[in-house]
Amino acid sequence: MLTWTIAVTEEEREEAALFICRHSAELGLLYNWCTVMNSLVYCIEDNGLLIGRGPGGGISGVLAHTVGTLEDGYKDRSRIEVHLLFVEGGRRRGAALLPAVRLLTRKLLELPGEVSEIVFFAPSTEENRLKFGQSAELAKTTEPPCGKLDFYTVAFDRMLRLDSA
Numbered sequence: 001m002l003t004w005t006i007a008v009t010e011e012e013r014e015e016a017a018l019f020i021c022r023h024s025a026e027l028g029l030l031y032n033w034c035t036v037m038n039s040l041v042y043c044i045e046d047n048g049l050l051i052g053r054g055p056g057g058g059i060s061g062v063l064a065h066t067v068g069t070l071e072d073g074y075k076d077r078s079r080i081e082v083h084l085l086f087v088e089g090g091r092r093r094g095a096a097l098l099p100a101v102r103l104l105t106r107k108l109l110e111l112p113g114e115v116s117e118i119v120f121f122a123p124s125t126e127e128n129r130l131k132f133g134q135s136a137e138l139a140k141t142t143e144p145p146c147g148k149l150d151f152y153t154v155a156f157d158r159m160l161r162l163d164s165a
Helices: 010-022 033-045 098-109 126-132 156-164
Strands: 003-006 049-053 059-067 079-087 117-123 137-142 149-155
Touching: 003 098, 010 033, 010 049, 010 059, 033 049, 033 059, 033 079, 049 098, 059 098, 079 098, 098 156, 117 126, 117 156, 126 149, 149 156
Parallel strands: 079 117
Antiparallel strands: 003 049, 049 059, 059 079, 117 149, 137 149
C-alpha cells in the first residue's frame, strides 16, 4: 500500500519529476514528451502534485492535477483537471488508488471556491472505456494530432462518496 502526500518541497517535486522520467515509456500517454513535461510544470506551479511512497520510502506513484482545465484556459476554477496518474505496475491492483483519491478530495475541499467536477483525458480504447466507465462519464472523444482521446468527467459529489467509503 502506498502512503500519499502532497509534494510541497523542491526535493519532493524533483523526485516526482525524475520518477515520471524513469517511467516515461510506461505512462500510456499519447502526447509528445514536451507536452507531458509542460503539463507537469503547470501542475507543480499549481501545487497539484501528489506522491505515493511505498514501504521503502521511494516514490511509487504520482498524481498531477491543476485547478481549472485547458479546455477554457483555466478560467473555470470549479473544474479540476487530472493530467497524470501513474502507479508502478505491481501496485495498481484493487483499491490501491483509493488513498490517492481520498487525499485529492480532501485537498480540493480546502480550496477557496467550490469544486464541481474532476476531468481527465485518456487514450480512446475499449480497455480504458471499461476501466474508467465504472467511475467516470465519457463526455466526448477528440482527435488531436497525438491520436484519439476520450474526455471523462466525474462529479465532485461522487468523489466525496468515494472519500467516505
